Amino acid sequence: MNKTSRRTFLKASAAAAGSMLLARKTELGYAAVAKDAIVPTLSQFEYSEVRLLDGTALEQFNANHAFFLALDDNRLLKPFRQRAGLPAPGEDMGGWYTFSDEFDPPKNMTGYIPGHTFGQYLSGLARAYAVTGSKPTQEKVQRLVRGFAPTVTGKFYVDYPLPAYTFDKTNCGLIDAHQFAADPQALAVLNHATDAVLPFLPEKALTRAEQNARPHKNIAFTWDETYTLPENLYLAYKRGAGDRYQQLAARYLQNKDYFDPLADGKNVLPGEHAYSHVNALCSAFQAYLSTGNEKYLRAARNGFDFVRTTQSFATGGWGPDETFRAPGSGEMGESLAQTHASFETPCGAYGHFKVTRYLLRATGDSRYGDSMERVLYNTIFGAKPLLEDGTTFYYSDYNNTASKFYHQDKWPCCSGTFPQITADYGISSYFRSARGVYVNLYIPSRVTWMQNGVRTSLIQKTSYPDVPETSLEVNVDRLSSFVVALRIPQWAGPGTTITVNGARFASDLKPGAFLPIDRSWKSGDRIEISFDMPTQLEAIDPQHPNTVALLKGPLALFATGDLSAKASKAQLLGVRQFARGSSDWIVETGAERMTMKTFPAIKDEKYRLYHEVNS
Template structure:
C-alpha cells in the first residue's frame, strides 16, 4: 500500500492536501460485508436528537472535548518522539510520570491512551451535527499527530495493544466521519510503529503473567480487543493486512471457541474488555461470514444478560464477571462500591447490542440498551475540566455517585463515544421500513421508495408512558414502522394511528409492525403500560430485590435502612420525578439514577412477605 517513505510522508503531512495526494496514489478501496443482516444502521447524520436529557448529555460532552487544548492532547506523543511539546501536562493516566507504581500509584499509567477515543468522539459528533469547527479540530489533531508517530512511543510502554486499539478507532473514525484525508495513511504508519510491540496472538492475562514483565501493569494489556477495529480498518481502507491482523488476534482458543459451543467462560474475566471483545466476534461474522463467531457473540452476550446483570442492566462488580449461582452478585452489595464500570461498560454494551440487533432484529437487545441507558450512563456525573471522571456506578447498600481517584481514566474516553452514538442506537433500517428501538425525543430521516420520510418522536418517557410520533413525507408511501414492545410492558399498553386504536396484538418482547400507506402528518400515539415489579439480585438472595417501574430502576434515598414488604414496594406512588413508598417507619423517597445528585442511596432491599 505504501509508495512513499515514512519520512517524506510525515514531512509532507504538514498539509491535508499532501495527505489527500498520498491516498489518491493507493489503488485500494473500501470493502463491503460478506453477509447481509436483517437490519442496518442509520448514518449519524440521519438521526437528530431533540430537546431532552440525551441531547443535553451529548451537547455537554461535545462542547467539553471541542474545548480541550490540542497541545495538551498531543504532548505525550510529541515528548516520546523528541519533538517540541508545548502545553500543560493533562496529568492522571494521560501524562508521562516517574511516579507510576502499579497498583499503588497509577499516575502516568498509559500516556496518551484516550487520544484516539477523544478523536473518535469528536469525529462522530461531527458526523451527527455537521459542525465545521469540530471537523477542523479533528483534522488538525490528525495532522499534528502524524509527525509524532514512532516506535519510540511504545518502548517500555505497558499496554501497547490497549492504546493502539483506541488510536486505530480514532483514525478510522476521523477518516469516515470527519472526512480527514490523511487519517488512513497515518494509521498505516501507526500500525508499523506498534507491530514490534504486539504479541504473536491474543493473550489471556495468565499468559501475560507467565511472561517476563517489568511490573504488573504489563500483564493487563488487551490484545484480544484488537480485531474489531482492525476489521473496520480493512473495511474502510481495503488494505488486506488489517484483515490478516484482525484474524491473528481473534481469541478463539480460550474465548470464542468455548462460547460458540455454549460454554460460559466469562467468570473471572475482566468484564468490560471481554464484552468489548464480543464486538470483535461480531465483526468476524460480518467480514468473514464466520457462523462460529456469531454464535460466540450471541452466546457470550446472552451469558452477560442472563447471569451477570444487576437490575440496572450494569454488570461486573470490581470489573470482573462472577460465577453463576454463586451468590456473588448479592454478596457484592456489602463488599464493594465499584459495581459497574459505567461509561466503558455502557459503550461496550451498546456496541454488541447494536450488532445483535442488526443480525437478529430481536427486541431483547433493545430492552437491554434501554435498561443500561436510563439506569447507568444517563445518570453519570459530567466530566470535569481537570480530568475527574465518573467511572463506577455504586450498588452498595450505602451507595453514592463519585469521581474516580485518578484523572483521565479510560471512562473519560468512552463517555463521548457512547453519547455520540445515542442517535444511531435509537433506530434501525429494514428493507420494508424502520425499527424504533429507543423512545427518545428525536427525528430519523431516510428515503423509502420514491419518498423522503422523517419520523419524529416527542415524549417524556420513561417518566411518562406516552410517546407521540409524527410522520413527515413529501408523498404518500407504503412501508412499515416497527415499534418495540418491552418485555415488561403491561396489559394496558395501547396504540393508535390518527386517533384510532390499532387492532394488533401488542406482544411484550417483540417489535410490532405498523404496515400501511403513510401520509404527511400521520400521527402515532403509543402508551406503554409500566407496571411496578421487583427483581431479585440473584437466585441465592431471592428476598434481596430492587424496585422497577417500566425501564426505570428506582433507588431509595432517605432513609437507607428502612424495611419494606413486597406489598409496600409494589404500592409505590409516583410524585413528580420521584416515588413515595410506605415502610416500617416513615415514607421513603425513591429516585431514578438520573435524578440522584449527592444523596446516599440504596438499590436493593431485604424484602419481607
C-alpha cells in the same frame, strides 16, 4: 539561531512525513472499500440522519461535544510529541494521560497509559461532526490528525504497558476521522501507526494468564487487551485501510480460549475482566460480518446472554470490581456489601450499546433493545459530567450505602468512552430495513431518510419513561407505503395501547417483539403509544432471593434518605409516582414513607438499590 534552525528542520520533517504518508496512501490504494460477507437484517442509519431533540440524551451529547471541542490541541498531543523528541508546548493533562515517574501500579496510577484516550477523543469528535455538521469540529479533527502524524514512532511504545489497548483506540479514532470527518490523511497515518506498534504486539491474542506468565516489568504489563483488537481492525479493512487489516484482525481473534467455547454454549466469563470481554464480543460480531462464519455470531450471542442472565444487576449494569462472577456462587449479592465499584459505567455502557446494536441488527430481536434501554435509563443517563481537570465519573455504585462519586485518577478510560456513547445515542434509536424503519429507543429525536424514493421523517416527542407515553409524527413528500416497527418491551403490561391518528391499532400486542405497522402514510399521521409499566421486584441472584430491587417498567428505583428504613414486598410493590412526570416515587411503609428516585435524579445523597424483604 539554533531555535530557528530547529524550527525549520521540524517543519521540513513534518512536511516530508506528510508527503511520505500521502505517497503511501496512493501506493496502497485506500479508495477500495471492502464489503461484508453478511448483510444484517437491519441496517444502521447515518449519524447525520438522526437528530436528538430536547432531553437528557441531547444535553449529555452537547456537553461532551463542547467539552472536547474546547480541549487544547497541544495538551492532547503532548505525550506523543514528547516521545518523538518534538517540541511539546502546553500543560500536561495529568492523570493516566501524561508520562510520569510516579507510576507504581497498582499503588499509584499516575502516568499509567499516556495518550491512551486520544483516539477515543478523536473518535467522539469525528462522530459529533457527523451528527452536527459543525465545521469547527471537523477542523479540530483534521488538525489533530495533522498534529499527530509527525509524532508517530515506535519510540512511543518502548516500556509502554498496554500497546494493544492504546493502539486499538488510536485505530478507532483515525478510521472515524476518515469515515465521519473526511480527513484526507487519516488512513495513511493509521498505516504508519500500525507499523510503529506491530513490533510491540504479541504474535496472537493473549489471555491475561498468558500475559502474566511472560516476563513483565510490573503488573500493568499483564493487563493489555489484545483480544479487543479485531473489531477496529476489521473496520479499518472495510473502510479501505488495506488488506493487512483483515489479516491482523484474524490474527488477534481469541478463538481457543473465548470464542470457541462461547460458540459451543460454555460460559467462560467468570473471572475475566468485564468490560474488555464484552467489548471483545464486538470483535466476534465483526468477524461474523466479514467472514460469514456463524461461529462468531453464536459466540457473540451466547456471550451476551451469559452477561444478561448471569452477571447483571437490575440496572442492566454488570461486573462488580470489573470482574465477572461465577453463576451459582452468590457473589453478585455479596458484592453489595463488599465494593462500591459495581459497574464501570461509560465504558460498560459503550460496549453494551455496541454489542446490542450489532445483535439487534443481525437478529431483529427486540430483547437487545430492551437491554440497551435498561442500561440507558439506569446507568449512563445518571453519569456525572466530566470536569475540566479530567475528573471523570467511572463506577455506578450499588453498595448498600451507595453514592455517586468521581474516579480518583484524572483522565481514566471512561473519559474516552463517554463522548463516544453520547454521540451514538441517535444511531442506537432507530434502524432500517428494506420495508421501513424500526423504532428502538423512545427518546426525543427526529430521523430522516429516503424510503422508496420518498423523503421521509419521523419526529418523536416524549418524556418517557417518567411519563409512559411517546408520540411519533410522520412526514413524507408524498403518500408512501412502508412499515414503522415499534419495540414492545418484554416488560410491557396488558394495558399498553397504540393508536394511529387517534384510532386504536387493531393488533394483539406481543411484549418482547417489534410490532410492525404497515400502511400508506401521509404527512401529519401520528402514532401514539401508552405503556402499561408494571411494578416488579427482581432478586440480585438465586442465592439471595430476598435481596430485591424495585423496578417500574424499565426503571430501577433507588431508595434515598433513611437507608435503614425497611419495606415489605407488598409495600414496595405499592410504590407510586410523586406526581405525573416526576422522577421521585413514594413507598408507604406505615409510620413513614420511603422516597425512591431514578438514577439520573440522584445527586449527592446516599442511596440504595437493593432491599432485604421477608420470604
